[in-house]
Amino acid sequence: MFKRLQRSDYEMILAMIIFGTLAPFVRNVATSSATIAFSRTLLGAIVLQIMLLFKPQTHSLAKGERKLMVLSAAALAGNWIFLFESYRYVSVSIATMLYYTAPILALLLSFIFFHEPLTKRQIGCFILTLIGCILISWQPQSAFNLRGVIMGLCAAFCYAMILLLQRFRKPMPGLLLTSWQLSIAAILLGIYLVISKDTTMLHISLAQLPWLLCIGIVHTALAYYLYFHALAHLALARSALYSYLDPLTAILLSFLILQESCTGMQGSGIVLLFSAMLLYSYQK
Numbered sequence: 001m002f003k004r005l006q007r008s009d010y011e012m013i014l015a016m017i018i019f020g021t022l023a024p025f026v027r028n029v030a031t032s033s034a035t036i037a038f039s040r041t042l043l044g045a046i047v048l049q050i051m052l053l054f055k056p057q058t059h060s061l062a063k064g065e066r067k068l069m070v071l072s073a074a075a076l077a078g079n080w081i082f083l084f085e086s087y088r089y090v091s092v093s094i095a096t097m098l099y100y101t102a103p104i105l106a107l108l109l110s111f112i113f114f115h116e117p118l119t120k121r122q123i124g125c126f127i128l129t130l131i132g133c134i135l136i137s138w139q140p141q142s143a144f145n146l147r148g149v150i151m152g153l154c155a156a157f158c159y160a161m162i163l164l165l166q167r168f169r170k171p172m173p174g175l176l177l178t179s180w181q182l183s184i185a186a187i188l189l190g191i192y193l194v195i196s197k198d199t200t201m202l203h204i205s206l207a208q209l210p211w212l213l214c215i216g217i218v219h220t221a222l223a224y225y226l227y228f229h230a231l232a233h234l235a236l237a238r239s240a241l242y243s244y245l246d247p248l249t250a251i252l253l254s255f256l257i258l259q260e261s262c263t264g265m266q267g268s269g270i271v272l273l274f275s276a277m278l279l280y281s282y283q284k
Contacts, residue, residue, distance in 0.1 A: 012230035012242045018223040020249025023092040024258065025219065026084050028211040031200040033084035036215065037077060038189035039201070043216025044224070045182035048175065051225060057173040068169050073184035075161040077192075082155035089148025092254035094136050094266060096247050097273040098152030102159035103280055104129045109160055121279060128276035135269030174228035182220070247274070 029036055086095040104125050110116040118126075136149060193201070204212065231239055251270070254260045262270070 006233070008230040008233035009238070009242075011226040012234060012239060013245060015223045015226035015230065016242055016245035017249050018219055018226075019246045020096075021253060022215065022219045023087050023095070023250060024253065025211050025215050026087050029204070029208045029215070031204055031208070032198055033081045033088075034189060034193060034196070034198055035201045035204075036084050036212070037080040038186060038193055039212050040080060040216050040220050041077065041182045041186040041189060043213065044220030045179055045186050047217055047221035048179035048182065048224065051221070052176065052179060055175075057176040065169060068165055069180060070184055070188075072162055072165045072169075073181045074188055075158045075165065076181055077185040077189050079155050079158035079162065082151045082158060086148050086151035086155060090145055090152065091260040091262060091266075092258060093251040093260065093262065093270055095148065095152045095155075096250040096254075097270050098133065098136065098149060099155050099159065100247050100277055101129050101133070101153070101273060102156040103163065104276055105156055105160040106163040107280075109164055125276045125280045128272050128279065132269040132272035132276065135265045135272065174231060175225060178224050178228070244277070247277075 026036060083095065083099055086098065090098075104122075107118065107122050108126055111118050133149070133153065192198075234242075255262070
């Protein structure tokens, strides 16, 4: 049994709930997904850098690590663009569950590129994930639904790449790592906006600005600060348990607050994906 909840428990719970409430804020900003991702990375990086002034963390990057940092930041940028785009075409619950197939995709990529053996349990996770994705996207009459599913899976693929790149990086403070990733991702996204001639940021209304500020400051800087501060004081098992609050919060928000509909087949797909997550978490 777990012991009485401590401050770190509440910090992790709050961080997961904040992450789980991201989608409605994204939907209330009528601009491109790339612009939202750029704003999130820029604001998050600025606030985290200010936090680090009061709680300094240091780490020197070797030449090889710098390349990994840039690749990881690029994957983070793509991750958020695809996730935000997915929110536009499918329900929050479906987009969230597709996104959380990333650890299982990372397993498959490890098998393909690094020839790491798969256990029977891991193969079972992949089969459940595959069936769940098929059930979620089984609506031939809805092209937008299929596009949203593809965007969600692309976001998961980018997240899986971030997980794979971590294996080549030396350990470093989590908050410092996140601030660097956000800073580099903001630069890459800024370059992308210029090249693609995306000027939607210039047309953001004052009414949408609070939503955008909340995404960058609360859902990024504050949430990541709480997450990494709690992670340093929590056991791995407890942290893994709390991680389910993120998708659970998003699913409850989708059904109870946003009143989003879900077919029986899609509901079955969500259950299968969540089952795959549980099976993967307890593979050891």
